[in-house]
Amino acid sequence: MGFEGIGAAVRRREDLRFISGRGNYTDDINRPGQLHAVIIRSPHAHARIKGIDAAAAKAAPGVVAVFVGEDMAADNLGGLPCGWQVKNKDGSPMAEPPHPVLAVGKVRHVGDPVAVVIAESKGAARDAAELVSVDYEVLPAAPTLEAAQKPGAPLVHDGVAGNICYDWHLGDKDAVDAAFAKAHKVGRLELVNNRLIPNAMEPRAAVGEFDPASGDYTLYTTSQNPHVIRLLMGAFVLHIPEHKLRVVAPDVGGGFGSKIYHYAEEAIVTWAAGKVKRPVKWTAERTESFMSDAHGRDHITVAEMAMDKDGKFLALRVHTQANMGAYLSTFAPCVPTYLYATLLAGVYTTPAIYAEVKAVFTNSVPVDAYRGAGRPEASFLLERLVDICALEMGLDRVEIRRRNFIPASAFPYQTPVALQYDSGDYNATLEACLKAADWAGFEARRAEAKKRGKLRGIGISTYIEACGIAPSAVVGSLGARAGLYEVANIRVNPTGSITVFTGTHSHGQGHETTFAQLIADQFGVPMSQVEIVHGDTAKIPFGMGTYGSRSIAVGGSAMVKAAEKIIAKGKRIAAHLLEASADDIEFKDGKFQVAGTDRAKALAEVSLAAYVPHNYPIEELEPGLEETAFYDPKNFTYPGGCHICEVEIDPDTGVVQVVNFCAVDDVGRVINPMIVEGQIQGGVAQGIGQALLETCVYDENGQLLSGSMMDYTMPRADDLPNIKVGTAITLCTHNPLGVKGCGEVGAIGSPPAVIGAVVDALKDYGVRHLDMPATPHKLWQIINANRPRMAAE
Amino acid sequence: MYDFAYHRPSSVADAVKLLASDPDAKVMSGGMTLIPTLKQRLAKPSAIVDLSGIKDLVGISVSGSAVTIKAMTTHAAVAASAEVKKAIPALAAMAEHIGDAQVRNRGTIGGSIANHDPAADYPGAVLALGATVHTNKRKIAADDFFTGMFSTALAPDEIVTAVEFPIPEKAAYVKFPNPASRYAMVGVFVAKGPAGVRVAVTGAGANGVFRHTAMEEALAKNWSPDALHDVGTAEEGLNGDIHASKEYRAHLVGVMAKRAVAKAG
Known part of the structure; x- marks a missing residue:
């Protein structure tokens, strides 16, 4: 093996499957008995929904169900939650108007989901979607910052005066005013930071599944953070407890932030799967991506x-x-x-x-x-x-x-x-x-x-x-409704190979390589002995996912902490096997060695002893070689x-x-x-x-x-x-x-x-x-x- | 897309028969516009008559005075043709920069001109070179063929079979691609040949390709980029959108025309 540890320009191990069409993306997942969902979206930026006539669609060939906002409301479902509260200058909380999964009463942007048609095939769902008649009363719209702040501008949310979500500030105004008063010169700039549409190569997709035997739900989704989605959707929208909801984010083709968020379609397919008792799949068309993926900047x-x-x-x-x-x-x-x-x-x-x-x-x-x-x-x-x-x-x-x-x-x-x-x-x-x-x-x-x-x-x-x-306590004090630590579980298998379960998620960043290098470096083993597992709440511990360039700084640090625990335990096992004191054991190049001697046990020998504990300090040490670390950055x-x-x-x-x-x-x-x-x-x-x-x-x-x-x-x-x-x-x-x-x-x-x-x-x-x-x-x-x-x- | 009947006839006569029997049928050549339109459910034809099975509609032939390209010849084939490169290099070069490799391997000359997308490249070549469009019924002069945006002189059951290009003395095409779609936002094809000096502008006009007679007159007197220095382009009748105002398009017509004359030599 060449040098594969920290600092080596190792080729990305995941690329062969990506470039040879062997990736497993959400749209590649098809479940037995699967139905297809088509979302009906508002063609108007602002309109009142006077009525929705879905009778013809419900009667169309292949259609299993048509649901509208009122159907979700009837199930007492929650709206899509916001994970961060910012306060106004006076300390009052920001305006946080309801965000229904499917629009109720009003639509507020072109692309706002209004109804979902679920049918045996995507074609049948599309055909039927055209039969759904939505009676809109079109209202004046305020699509831009300028338009929304004009006097008398249309109100996006009836209860939000002036369309202001919050008016916030930071810093020392008096000190700044004083400094300007004595300035030699002032540089001044007015600028616009242009609004962007992310356009990850893979459009968003979601497959919801419900097992009537167990009552368990599964959501396969294009997410950067499956545990966050499980928490938000389960606790706030669908009221499904964590242990009955599994969220899988398999290979994901780019996120750039746009796949952090909990989107309406995830809740729709999961809830609908429970209603119709069959798996339900939705895959965005590019046009839908443009009008439903969260935009940036502006x-x-x-x-x-x-x-x-x-x-x-x-x-x-x-x-x-x-x-x-x-x-x-x-x-x-x-x-x-x-x-x-x-x-x-x-x-x-x-x-x-x-x-x-x-x-x-x-x-x-x-x-x-x-x-x-x-x-x-x-x-x-x-x-x-x-x-x-x-x-x-x-x-x-x-x-x-x-x-x-x-x-x-x-x-x-x-x-x-x-x-x-x-x-x-x-x-x-x-x-x-x-x-x-x-x-x-x-x-x-x-x-x-x-x-x-x-x-x-x-x-x-x-x-x-x-x-x-980020430091959980710091972001908590600033309004975050989540912790932002990260977690790693390292399992040294009986024969010395290593499986790492990380709460971060790779959607193009190459984590399967970088993290494998890091672990190979920590344990002195070849990268081929290391597997990185991510993206499935049924496998990985509760981690916060990947965004804000956090994976190596927070997720990698958690791995180092977990590796330290493994090595500490390994030293005690090796000390027993080598009849030495644990304090005298050094771990180096994949070996536990008695310092200053050539007496050593390889990692694989120690792990085998841990899982086949015949000769083992069983009175003082549990069997097994698996450790978890949660790391909250400082x-x-x-x-x-x-x-x-x-x-x-x-x-x-x-x-x-x-x-x-x-x-x-x-x-x-x-x-x-x-x-x-x-x-x-x-x-x-x-x-x-x-x-x-x-x-x-x-x-x-x-x-x-x-x-x-x-x-x-x-x-x-x-x-x-x-x-x-x-x-x-x-x-x-x-x-x-x-x-x-x-x-x-x-x-x-x-x-x-x-x-x-x-x-x-x-x-x-x-x-x-x-x-x-x-x-x-x-x-x-x-x-x-x-x-x-x-x-x- | 909506359901439709699919036909793949092996002769022009059969294709015409299918079209004549069904007014809601649509002809498909390369499908580079039609298929996206179908997928977006913007068209609902009863039947698609796919010309790709008609072997007679493929091929390039060059005589002493003309290059004839059969309708189902792909852009890639035109771009790669040693004969076209020799006889009308500007035409091969234009074909080489249509769309991307996938489009060039599927898209055809007949499909491009019959569709008459205002941002397509081929209409500029056909009009500037004074080509003759051959159909199953007749021969149509380029000046009579393009009648407006997405509109031509073709009857519903009329199929383009070939395009005959007189070989010019000099010709060149320069386009300014739309930054997003890479279609021609402005494309100018200039030619000096048997039919005199002709300048065709594609991409810019709200009614599709058009001849720029003021430029033709100036170039007829003096074939050089400088001759176009004071020749303006009216904004009236040009497209304006989020990528380019009418004013900018009018300006670009001048720039592209000068560059085309310079390129033609």
């Missing part, structure tokens, strides 16, 4: 930075409006608050920060966490504002950053917005990235591009994020780094080409550099997608204009450059591996670098900032509008 922000005469940041003031969509998705309220405003210090020593966030209901698809979740919004705002500050001060963009960095000697560093950063070296990632990108040689490249008629620009971002979520982890982007713009068409992209990130200790690079490349691809291509567009009636791949621009291979990825690490100080997390840094660090480059390319056109996405149309309008002035100069 902020309007005004930000101001006060500076002294040297360009040192004195204070930051931020006012943000955040779109919640029509209902509160599972973790929506925390995204524009605790995952956003707490990051506004960035990598800078800004001593005073005050942020106000107003969350608004609109007649649009619910908005929730999407790769980065609040931190991309924070880094985009801050890094764009720092560029504006550099312009105001007449300072170089790199120089203003250097002047304001938190120095490497200042850790642990307490920010004015609640977080305490444990480690980092922002100059190190900056210098490495400047070198990799040849920042110093840029002006020559710009001049060369100009000869070819191209406008070339360079942009930089030096970002930080907080992930590895702090968030704080990856950070520097991204530099170079673009060329064709002034005749406005087309932007990313010609160079360098990322140097500090993700803490790297377990598998190949997987880390892949995660960063994927994140940067999504960041470039947000910056240049993607945007969700609703018209004034709340119709989704970007509702398909024909109109929503996902990044493709030829939109992307060869992304150079490097790392310059500092170790996390509070978890046993020193790991920080790498899943989201690409999407967090890259958008401001891309827009910074576009703005730099257009600097002669009077551009200081532009909102994402920087489409050809938008850039051409800017170029065209400024061309006469250019010519006149």
Whole structure:
């Protein structure tokens, strides 16, 4: 065996099954007697349901049942719960209007589920769905932040005045006002963080099953966190106790946050399976994904930075409006608050920060966490504002950053917005990235591009994020209705192979490889001896799943803790077998050895003794070699780094080409550099997608204009450059591996670098900032509008 | 999709007979538009008459003055054809950039022009090159063939059998793809040949492909990109959507046309 432990670029063991079509995704699962569900969704953004006539559908061939909101209400089912409560400035709780599984009385966004048709085949269900007649009284809609906050705007929820979900703040307003009063200069920026539609490659799907013999329910679903779904759906919606409900999230083809949440369709198929006593399957069509997967971002922000005469940041003031969509998705309220405003210090020593966030209901698809979740919004705002500050001060963009960095000697560093950063070296990632990108040689490249008629620009971002979520007590005090520890169960089998049960979930991240490497490293065994099991509540202990770049930092730490317990017990067993004192046993390279001798027992010998305890210290030690550890992190982890982007713009068409992209990130200790690079490349691809291509567009009636791949621009291979990825690490100080997390840094660090480059390319056109996405149309309008002035100069 | 009867005739005559007997039947060539339309339940034909079994409808032939491409010839076949590359390289190059590899291996020239999607590439080539569309009934000049968005001169029981392209002296096609769909948001095909200078614009027009006569006149006097410098494009009749306003499309028509003339040499 080659080196497979921590730090080895081992190829992903799961990829062979994925790329050869042998994955087992939810839609691949078919249960005996299975029926098919088709969801009838609202075509209107806002309407009253005056009546639903399903008689013809119920009589159609192959139809087993048609259910509407009232049917669920008659079973006393709950609505979809929200997992996080944010409080208003005055301490009162946020508005939390009901979120029925199937609409009752009113629909509030295009795509809102109204009824479900269950039939012997998908075709029969579709045919019958067309026979369901819903009588809508169409109401005026407020699909956007602007529309929902106009005086007299339609109310999305009758009881929610002004459509305001909450009006929250963080930081020291008086200190900020005082700093602004004595500021030498102020950088000011108004911006929009564009709304995104996640579009995981695998559409959501769910299969519900009920066993009338046992009364047990099973849900197969495309989830990032099966135990969370079991808890939310069982306890709050369907009232099924945990021991009667199993949730399986098998292979899942991408999540990016959109598969964290408990969705209506999961509850519908599980409940319906119990009603009709047969398995019920639903698989989203791509069009349904566009109008029912939680969307991301969607902020309007005004930000101001006060500076002294040297360009040192004195204070930051931020006012943000955040779109919640029509209902509160599972973790929506925390995204524009605790995952956003707490990051506004960035990598800078800004001593005073005050942020106000107003969350608004609109007649649009619910908005929730999407790769980065609040931190991309924070880094985009801050890094764009720092560029504006550099312009105001007449300072170089790199120089203003250097002047304001938190120095490497200042850790642990307490920010004015609640977080305490444990480690980092922002100059190190900056210098490495400047070198990799040849920042110093840029002006020559710009001049060369100009000869070819191209406008070339360079942009930089030096970002930080907080992930590895999170200390349970901390998030609990901030309104989370869940703990955010993680769990690992390690079972050393009798012959020494190892099965690891993790509460995290892999939906593309490569956990089956990374975790196997970690365990192989801990136990000194080949990776082939290690199996990673995840995604089935009937197998794994109660863990919280994968999001917020937490799997290695929290889940991996739990594995280390469980491994330590195994090794401690193994030492006692080995001591007995070797007739030595347990204190004298060392565990190294897969062997329990009496220190200073060649007397040793291999892990497999110890495990066999544990399960066949003939010669065993049975009086003092239980048989078996299996341990569980729950790990609650002490702090968030704080990856950070520097991204530099170079673009060329064709002034005749406005087309932007990313010609160079360098990322140097500090993700803490790297377990598998190949997987880390892949995660960063994927994140940067999504960041470039947000910056240049993607945007969700609703018209004034709340119709989704970007509702398909024909109109929503996902990044493709030829939109992307060869992304150079490097790392310059500092170790996390509070978890046993020193790991920080790498899943989201690409999407967090890259958008401001891309827009910074576009703005730099257009600097002669009077551009200081532009909102994402920087489409050809938008850039051409800017170029065209400024061309006469250019010519006149 | 809704249920329909499926026919796969082996001759044009049989296909026409099936169409004539059922006014709600639909012809399918490559199915690149029809199948998605069916899957989305946006069409409910009583029957599909699939032309893929008609061997007579496949093939490319080149004479001294014309390239004739039979209707069921795929884009991939046109793109790969050494004869087309030699006779009308602009046509092969255009076919090489239609859709993606899957579309090029299924989509056909006959299907593309009979459908007349306003964002399709082939209508630009047919119109600019002054091609003649052969059907089971007659020959139709390109100028008479395209009658509006998703609309042509074809009768319900009329099937395109081939397209005959006169070989031009110079020709080129340049398109600006829609960033999301990659269909032509603006595509300009320029040609100088037996039928004079012709400029066809696809993707931009609300009524489908159209000839840009002002550009044709300018290029007839002076075949160079500079000749188009002051030739504007009216916004009236152009498409405007979330990707491009009419104004931007009108501008892009000029840019693509200049680039096409430059490419044609």
